[in-house]
Amino acid sequence: MAPPALTLTDIRLSLGGAPLLDGAELMVSPGERVCLVGRNGSGKSTLLKIAAGINDPDSGDRFVQPGQTIRYLAQEPDLSGYDSVIAYVADGLDPTDGEHRARRLLEKLAINPEADPAPLSGGEKRRAALARALAPRPDILLLDEPTNHLDLPTIEWLEGELKRMEGALILVSHDRRFLENLAQAVIWLDRGQARRMEGGFANFEEWREQILHEEEEAGRRLKKKIEQETEWLHKGVTARRKRNMGRLRNLNKLRAERREQIGPSGTVSMTVSDVKTSGKRVIEVEHVTKSYGETPVVDDFSMRILRGDRVGIVGPNGAGKTTIVRMLTGGLAPDSGKVTLGTNLEIATLDQMRASLKPTITLQQALTGDGEWVEIGGERRHVMSYMRDFLFAPNQARTPIGKLSGGERGRLMLARALAQPSNLLVLDEPTNDLDLETLDLLQEMIADYPGTVLLVSHDRDFLDRTVTAVIHAEGDGRWLPYAGGYTDMLAQRGGPRQVDSVGGGKGARKKAGSAKSGGTPDAKSKQGALSFTDRHRLETLPGEIEALEAKIEPLLEKLGEPDLYESDPDAFQRATDALAAAQEALSTLEEEWMRLEALKEGEALKEGEAS
Numbered sequence: 275m276a277p278p279a280l281t282l283t284d285i286r287l288s289l290g291g292a293p294l295l296d297g298a299e300l301m302v303s304p305g306e307r308v309c310l311v312g313r314n315g316s317g318k319s320t321l322l323k324i325a326a327g328i329n330d331p332d333s334g335d336r337f338v339q340p341g342q343t344i345r346y347l348a349q350e351p352d353l354s355g356y357d358s359v360i361a362y363v364a365d366g367l368d369p370t371d372g373e374h375r376a377r378r379l380l381e382k383l384a385i386n387p388e389a390d391p392a393p394l395s396g397g398e399k400r401r402a403a404l405a406r407a408l409a410p411r412p413d414i415l416l417l418d419e420p421t422n423h424l425d426l427p428t429i430e431w432l433e434g435e436l437k438r439m440e441g442a443l444i445l446v447s448h449d450r451r452f453l454e455n456l457a458q459a460v461i462w463l464d465r466g467q468a469r470r471m472e473g474g475f476a477n478f479e480e481w482r483e484q485i486l487h488e489e490e491e492a493g494r495r496l497k498k499k500i501e502q503e504t505e506w507l508h509k510g511v512t513a514r515r516k517r518n519m520g521r522l523r524n525l526n527k528l529r530a531e532r533r534e535q536i537g538p539s540g541t542v543s544m545t546v547s548d549v550k551t552s553g554k555r556v557i558e559v560e561h562v563t564k565s566y567g568e569t570p571v572v573d574d575f576s577m578r579i580l581r582g583d584r585v586g587i588v589g590p591n592g593a594g595k596t597t598i599v600r601m602l603t604g605g606l607a608p609d610s611g612k613v614t615l616g617t618n619l620e621i622a623t624l625d626q627m628r629a630s631l632k633p634t635i636t637l638q639q640a641l642t643g644d645g646e647w648v649e650i651g652g653e654r655r656h657v658m659s660y661m662r663d664f665l666f667a668p669n670q671a672r673t674p675i676g677k678l679s680g681g682e683r684g685r686l687m688l689a690r691a692l693a694q695p696s697n698l699l700v701l702d703e704p705t706n707d708l709d710l711e712t713l714d715l716l717q718e719m720i721a722d723y724p725g726t727v728l729l730v731s732h733d734r735d736f737l738d739r740t741v742t743a744v745i746h747a748e749g750d751g752r753w754l755p756y757a758g759g760y761t762d763m764l765a766q767r768g769g770p771r772q773v774d775s776v777g778g779g780k781g782a783r784k785k786a787g788s789a790k791s792g793g794t795p796d797a798k799s800k801q802g803a804l805s806f807t808d809r810h811r812l813e814t815l816p817g818e819i820e821a822l823e824a825k826i827e828p829l830l831e832k833l834g835e836p837d838l839y840e841s842d843p844d845a846f847q848r849a850t851d852a853l854a855a856a857q858e859a860l861s862t863l864e865e866e867w868m869r870l871e872a873l874k875e876g877e878a879l880k881e882g883e884a885s
Contacts, residue, residue: 279304279342279414279442282325285334287317294320295331296466300444302414307436307443309453309475312463314665314681314709318446319349319418321463325444326416338414343368345412349419349680351403353391359402360387366406374830379405382431384591397423397591404432413441419680421449422706425591426732430868438816448708450475450735455871479710552697553616554581556726557602562611563751564597570751571597572608577745577755581616581697584720584727586737588760589747595730596702598745598753602728603700622696624687624704633676637666640675640686641693648693664689680707688716697725705733734760764872808870815867822860829853 282300286293294317302308312318323329324336326346338344345366356362363376380387383401391399400423407415415436421429433455436443447453453460453475460471460478471481557579564572571594579585579602587595600606603623604615638657642648648660658668664685670678678686684707691699699720705713713736720727720740731737737744738759745755746763756763832838832849 276304277339278302278337279306279339280325280344280444281335281337282321283335283337285321285324285331285336287320287324287331293466295324298334298463298466298468300325300461300468301470302442302444304413304442305440306458307445307456308459308461309445309447309457310461310463310468311446311453311475311478311710313711314679314685314707316463317466318463321468322346322416322418322444322446342413343410344414344416345407345410346416347400347403347407347418347420349400349422350396351399351406353394353399353402356391358387359385359389359391359394362391362402363387363406363409367410371410372827372831374827375411376405376409378826379408383428401428408435408439411439411441415439415441415443417443418446419448419707420445421447421452421732423703424732425593426588426734427590429732429734430872431864434864434867434871438819448705448710448713449733450710451733454735550618550697552581552618552620552725555579555614556581556583556616556619556698558612558614558616559602560612560614562601562608562613564594564601564606564608565751572601572753573751574611575753576611579726579728581726582724583743584729584741586741586744586760587728587730588732588737588744588763589753593747594751595747599700599702599728599730603698619698620694620696621698621700622691622694623700624691624702634674636672636674637661637678637686638671641689650693660689660693681709681712684708685712692719698728699723699725700728702730703732704729705731705736738762808873811866812870812874815863815870819860819863819867822856822863826853826856826860829856 278301280300280302282298285295285298285300287295298317298321300308300310300321310318310322320329323346324331326344327336327338328346353359353362356365359380360373360376363380364373367373367376377387380402383405385394385398385402385405391402394402400420404417404420407417420432424432429449429452433452436445436456443456445453445456457475459473460475460481462469462471462478462482469485471478555578557577559575559577562572562575563570575598587599589595597606601608601613603621604613638646638661641660642657646657647654648657649655650660658671661668661671666682666685675683675686684704688704688708691701701720704716708716713733717736717739720729727740729737729741738761741759743755743757744760744763745753746767748754756766758766829849829852832845838846838849
């Protein structure tokens with residue numbers, strides 16, 4: 275067995291006197307995929323930075339096998355000082371690496387290599403940083419929330435890249451489906467210590483609950499023993515004083531042990547401030563179209579949304595998810611068609627870009643303006659009490675928003691949205707930066723919400739757990755509604771069909787038409803399970819993809835020779851034709867691999883339900 279590629283031992287770190295990491299340990303072997311999970315503020319990003327060699331602990335040891343290359347994706351990458359995106363990505367390459375892979379990754383991530391990094395959005399900067407981390411094919415890859423601000427096609431593509439990589443992976447993510455598809459072991463960071471569970475993420479939550487239950491039982495036994503010893507002490511027994519003094523010392527030790535026990539972190543408490551019930555028909559859309567210039571964003575879309583529906587809106591970045599939400603809620607007029615809003619509608623919105631949060635205002639001001647009270651569900655509550663529901667300490671009330679972590683800003687946006695009286699809740703990427711426990715509570719809140727919900731999300735598991743219908747971008751402005759969650763939508767469409775470019779690709783309109791009619795008989799017969807041939811293809815496709823990538827690299831290098839066209843036009847044309855054919859074949863193989871992976875995932879879900 276190969277020795278570990280990276281090992282952290284007895285890592286300790288305190289912030290402001292309080293221990294953040296208290297003897298945490300982490301180990302990853304060559305080629306192993308490990309996920310690191312824990313509550314917001316538990317130290318996941320800090321431990322990942324220590325593993326990357328960026329931060330130093332107060333004490334503990336870090337060991338990396340000699341010759342191992344490490345690349346790290348930060349949550350908030352810094353691209354300052356670079357003239358172009360490709361210059362930033364190339365700066366992370368090894369001296370022997372060419373730029374061709376970096377450019378291909380940027381193309382897959384929809385980033386212009388020659389773009390100026392300064393005006394890029396936060397999501398675009400993260401995608402550029404992801405390309406920088408992936409491009410050199412490192413021996414150890416450390417990723418901190420890589421799916422934030424990625425759309426579903428890109429997340430599924432990234433899963434494929436990470437499954438095919440040969441190096442070790444340590445991954446921090448809140449995306450359950452992403453973790454289930456990738457992780458081979460789970461490290462749970464809790465109260466400063468790291469517990470390791472071998473096996474995939476699917477069993478993690480049951481394992482964690484068992485640990486917490488055992489701790490609770492141990493706490494009960496300790497409390498009972500203290501009560502018994504205290505009762506003995508209060509009886510004032512004086513005989514055999516020496517033995518009694520020893521027993522008193524033991525009691526003090528038990529009390530000290532009890533004081534030192536650190537219980538699990540608190541949980542978010544979510545209460546929705548609701549208003550009078552809306553009409554039964556909430557939104558009705560009839561043959562709506564919307565274009566920007568020559569680009570159709572919404573083309574002949576019709577749907578009726580009734581009170582109590584939970585509707586997910588899914589599509590690649592740039593497909594028009596924000597546009598369709600604004601039209602559905604009356605914020606944007608269509609070019610043609612009709613949108614009818616129901617009666618008594620009160621809309622509350624959570625903005626994925628946190629645009630309404632000015633970095634200079636305080637946490638208290640963000641919740642109440644200049645006051646001290648907030649009204650939730652008809653109950654007037656002090657802001658300090660409401661802050662505690664979302665795990666904010668009283669001393670954070672005057673903290674500027676710009677000083678909060680990503681997870682804290684996410685919880686604040688939830689607190690603001692849920693404080694607004696509403697019967698139509700619009701949530702735009704609410705899962706960004708939230709930990710798994712908070713996502714569970716948000717899921718329960720959506721289930722219990724008495725009104726209607728519109729949810730834009732890239733989190734497949736969260737969609738499956740919350741929505742009753744999905745509106746999906748089919749390409750070329752076509753949007754189609756499907757009953758059920760994300761997995762149900764895939765089954766109705768006959769598996770995932772990747773869009774060639776943002777907003778659609780060739781044949782998208784034809785595919786949309788077949789999806790609307792339920793697909794072809796052949797597609798229906800194949801959507802249930804993997805055949806023997808499918809399973810064989812799943813095993814062989816990664817090797818074929820690697821072989822094509824290896825074939826493409828020298829062709830790109832050949833075409834990169836500055837005088838090739840003038841010195842040998844025939845060779846230039848042959849290389850160009852060969853490159854085009856190889857890239858087309860690679861795209862076909864990747865699409866086939868993603869389709870089969872989706873079928874395998876659906877089959878696993880069905881088996882889980884059956885068991």
